[in-house]
Amino acid sequence: MFKRKHLLGIEGLTRDEIDHILDTAQSMVEVSKRSVKKVPALRGKTVVNLFFEPSTRTRISFELAAKRLSADLINFSGSSSSLVKGESFRDTVLNLEAMHPDIFVVRHSQAGSAYYLTTFSKSSVVNAGDGAHEHPTQALLDALTIRQHKGELDNLKITIVGDILHSRVARSNIFLLSQYKTKIVLSGPPPLIPPEFSDMGVEIEYDLDKAVEGSDVVMMLRIQRERQTGSYFPSLREYRKFYQLTKKRLARADKDAIVMHPGPINRGIELMKDIADSDKSVILNQVSNGIAVRMAVLYLISGGSHEFNN
Amino acid sequence: MKVKARVMEQRKIASTLKRLAMEVIERNRELENVAIVGIRTRGVIIGERILKLIEKLEGAKLDFGILDITLYRDDLSTIGPNPIVKGTEIDFDVTGRDIILVDDVLFSGRTVRAALDSIVDFGRPKTIQLLVLIDRGHRELPIQADYIGKTLPTSKREIVEVRLKEIDGSDEVLIVEEEGF
Numbered sequence: 001m002f003k004r005k006h007l008l009g010i011e012g013l014t015r016d017e018i019d020h021i022l023d024t025a026q027s028m029v030e031v032s033k034r035s036v037k038k039v040p041a042l043r044g045k046t047v048v049n050l051f052f053e054p055s056t057r058t059r060i061s062f063e064l065a066a067k068r069l070s071a072d073l074i075n076f077s078g079s080s081s082s083l084v085k086g087e088s089f090r091d092t093v094l095n096l097e098a099m100h101p102d103i104f105v106v107r108h109s110q111a112g113s114a115y116y117l118t119t120f121s122k123s124s125v126v127n128a129g130d131g132a133h134e135h136p137t138q139a140l141l142d143a144l145t146i147r148q149h150k151g152e153l154d155n156l157k158i159t160i161v162g163d164i165l166h167s168r169v170a171r172s173n174i175f176l177l178s179q180y181k182t183k184i185v186l187s188g189p190p191p192l193i194p195p196e197f198s199d200m201g202v203e204i205e206y207d208l209d210k211a212v213e214g215s216d217v218v219m220m221l222r223i224q225r226e227r228q229t230g231s232y233f234p235s236l237r238e239y240r241k242f243y244q245l246t247k248k249r250l251a252r253a254d255k256d257a258i259v260m261h262p263g264p265i266n267r268g269i270e271l272m273k274d275i276a277d278s279d280k281s282v283i284l285n286q287v288s289n290g291i292a293v294r295m296a297v298l299y300l301i302s303g304g305s306h307e308f309n310n
Numbered sequence: 311m312k313v314k315a316r317v318m319e320q321r322k323i324a325s326t327l328k329r330l331a332m333e334v335i336e337r338n339r340e341l342e343n344v345a346i347v348g349i350r351t352r353g354v355i356i357g358e359r360i361l362k363l364i365e366k367l368e369g370a371k372l373d374f375g376i377l378d379i380t381l382y383r384d385d386l387s388t389i390g391p392n393p394i395v396k397g398t399e400i401d402f403d404v405t406g407r408d409i410i411l412v413d414d415v416l417f418s419g420r421t422v423r424a425a426l427d428s429i430v431d432f433g434r435p436k437t438i439q440l441l442v443l444i445d446r447g448h449r450e451l452p453i454q455a456d457y458i459g460k461t462l463p464t465s466k467r468e469i470v471e472v473r474l475k476e477i478d479g480s481d482e483v484l485i486v487e488e489e490g491f
């Protein structure tokens with residue numbers, strides 16, 4: 001049972017809590033397929049999207065999720081607001097809080113900013129990505145997508161490829177999948193794979209051909225050019241040569257393997273151009289599931305009494 | 311929990327459902343326009359039984375749907391532990407249809423209110439009729455059933471428990487009371 005007031009990360013969630021969110025999300029899928037795509041569950045609640053970092057998919061996904069539950073939603077974006085005039089993060093939030101919102105959905109480039117928000121705000125907080133720390137709803141929507149295609153999250157081989165170091169998506173996914181009896185393999189240029197993950201029972205295989213061998217799920221990550229200050233690999237050309245998912249490489253995976261990507265895709269870099277459009281790609285299913293997962297999260301943190309405060 | 315009375319057993323439930331199925335047939339001349347929608351959890355099972363009875367009696371195969379009213383409840387902030395949403399499954403167009411809404415017990419009427427809101431989100435039925443196995447009174451909203459298996463006068467402290475073979479192992483209706491009152 002998920003009885004928390006906030007969703008700050010996957011780390012610390014139990015398997016039961018994750019299953020409860022995923023089961024709820026699966027029931028939410030149907031709402032988006034109706035002709036009237038709205039249920040009154042969160043009528044009268046106010047959700048504030050606090051985005052201090054650019055985002056299209058996640059912000060719109062949270063927006064639609066809130067609206068399909070009949071909540072009112074305010075979009076606040078860091079680049080076109082009082083922040084530009086020098087107001088601090090805390091003051092910005094306190095001012096918004098004085099308008100009595102119920103839930104803050106926050107994205108910020110600093111790790112821990114969602115947690116920091118809970119230290120001075122009375123509202124529920126959902127982390128929509130904090131620096132390179134966590135992006136819990138992305139991991140949940142990935143898990144929902146895997147479950148829909150593979151029936152379960154146990155007994156699989158899941159290969160995560162690319163820039164693990166800077167990826168909050170990878171981190172949240174590793175925390176989530178390690179709650180299940182499933183094999184996780186990380187692959188990518190050595191400087192981008194923190195070796196500490198092997199302590200969590202995760203395998204590291206720098207050779208992508210070996211890493212995808214027999215995989216049920218191949219999860220490709222985006223090369224985050226905006227976060228890379230140092231040089232972690234010599235050139236994009238070399239990255240492509242060793243770490244691009246090509247048809248030939250994908251043929252080594254299980255014959256029913258699925259290819260995932262959190263988006264936005266750099267077509268022709270992580271993925272060979274036509275892989276994203278192939279029948280193995282579930283990238284657009286991930287996007288649809290994102291709404292269901294975010295509906296489930298907004299719904300669950302609004303309900304009942306909270307056993308834990310975070 | 312203390313069992314105060316066993317008001318219906320298997321045979322009684324079976325004959326009551328048969329009568330209700332016949333009433334549905336009698337009231338709805340255009341039987342092919344009828345669709346049955348069960349409210350989770352026990353309304354679904356009773357609805358399925360009514361569906362089979364109508365099929366047996368009239369040879370008509372009716373559409374069937376499942377309604378989860380959790381997202382339409384008016385008490386989200388007070389219910390705890392957290393609600394479990396199991397999902398709605400209505401795969402046919404409800405517009406213009408005669409919908410028989412099925413639940414096990416009619417009490418405050420709030421579940422039915424939520425179910426009505428939910429159904430009209432799927433379209434505009436010609437009629438919505440309500441079928442319940444037990445009507446125990448104590449309505450908080452102006453809602454009445456069209457088909458009633460048994461009217462059961464109860465006190466508000468009592469709990470009417472409908473048990474069904476498919477999930478509870480046996481068919482019976484019990485009146486129980488929480489101890490300590």
